[in-house]
Amino acid sequence: MHEVEIKKGKAKHVVKFYDSDRVLPMRRYQKFNKHMMIALGVGESIEDYARLTSKGVAYLNDGDTQSASIEITNRMQTVYNALQEYSPKGYALAVMVKSIDDVVYESFDEGTLDKIQTKLDEIGFTKLMLDETIELLKKK
Numbered sequence: 001m002h003e004v005e006i007k008k009g010k011a012k013h014v015v016k017f018y019d020s021d022r023v024l025p026m027r028r029y030q031k032f033n034k035h036m037m038i039a040l041g042v043g044e045s046i047e048d049y050a051r052l053t054s055k056g057v058a059y060l061n062d063g064d065t066q067s068a069s070i071e072i073t074n075r076m077q078t079v080y081n082a083l084q085e086y087s088p089k090g091y092a093l094a095v096m097v098k099s100i101d102d103v104v105y106e107s108f109d110e111g112t113l114d115k116i117q118t119k120l121d122e123i124g125f126t127k128l129m130l131d132e133t134i135e136l137l138k139k140k
Contacts, residue, residue: 001098002137006124013123016098020137024095028108032095036138038088042074044081052078090117093130096137 002017018024021032042048056071081088094116095108100123105116 002133004125004129004133006129008124011123013101015100015120015123015125017096017133017137018098021096028095031108032092035088035092035095036134038081039092042077042081042088044078044087044089046082049075049078049082087117089130089134093117093134094120096133 002019004015004017006013006015021029021036024032043051052071052075056068056075059065059068059071080086091110091113094113097105097116097120099105100116100119105112
């Protein structure tokens with residue numbers, strides 16, 4: 001297990017993650033993969049919106065209107081994700097959580113993943129920590 005300790009005030013919290021997406025149970029891996037594919041293809045942030053805009057413009061400059069159309073559609077989905085406060089990367093990370101402060105999360109349905117993200121937010125798990133943890137776990 002990969003452990004992350006978070007100190008918030010006088011409290012200390014421990015989040016345990018599966019070591020790698022490769023050691024996830026099969027169905028859990030599929031859920032992780034789904035959310036990572038959305039994160040990589042569409043995204044959730046202004047940076048993702050800018051990336052998709054640049055790709056769309058490049059396709060238009062190359063005369064590839066079909067690919068440009070796909071990027072514009074992806075851009076719309078990025079904005080929708082942001083407005084809905086849906087973070088595919090956040091869901092992917094939540095799938096990787098084994099436990100928080102010794103509370104084990106066996107289920108990985110959307111409701112449970114929402115609860116995990118809320119708990120991570122409450123204990124001070126930051127966006128930077130999310131990005132670093134996802135990258136670390138993907139590399140293993």
